[in-house]
Amino acid sequence: VEPWRPEPAPGPSTQYDLSKTKAALLLAVIQGRPGAQHDVEALGGLCQALGFETTVRTNPTAQAFQEELAQFREQLDTCGGPVSCALVALMAHGGPQGQLLGTDGQEVQPQALMQELSRCQVLRGHPKIFLLQACRGGKRDAGVGPTALPWYRRWLPAPPSVPSHADVLQIYAEAQDSSGRGPPSGSSHQADILTVYAATEGYVAY
């Protein structure tokens, strides 16, 4: 085993080149989410300060979430110029299984929205950032440490750990992947993606 060595100073090969166009899409449900407008303004201002060409859409329906993402991808693919980076912020109420709720109350899966950009030709090999401000369930975190819970509640046994739906899907996907197919060529569709959720799976986002 080779000994660990400190990483070399960041250079062109170790850092994404963001010298070309950077594009941002902010989709936010404001209706019924008091204070959400502050997030849109703050994030929009930040994106512009960082040099992103920024598109803001408020109060999308579930279908509009999908359509806006599709349109965003199309614009990037047809603009003709190189694109360095894309940032997408999705802000809405969230359902118990991590769905996003449009203004019409209908649900849309954030994964479906994120996959849209994975199909974007000009973003191949370039970073795609997703920010999700939404609840991912109804659980609330009481925290840990001396002030988190009364002593008698700290000794209660934790609920048994059962595989989640995502765990089952992952096992299924891994079984499919190991079923004899050869290695894929080219780079992965799943590479160069950074997703940041406001809450862990199953929990409320504040």
Added chain:
Amino acid sequence: RDEKGSDFIQTLVEVLRANPGRDLLELLTEVNRRVCEQDVLGPDCDEPRKACLEICSSLRRRLCLQ
């Protein structure tokens, strides 16, 4: 979220505005530290709660937004 926006977005903006040239993953770690430190009393909570971000990355290089 009522008064000034959500903890996540507002902290993210604050940290990135102060350090736009630093590695985004490092900055997100700092955002998470700050968010986790906060006690939140939501509209239907009777006692303070905690929040924690989930950061999923398949980045292959450092990412500095400026």
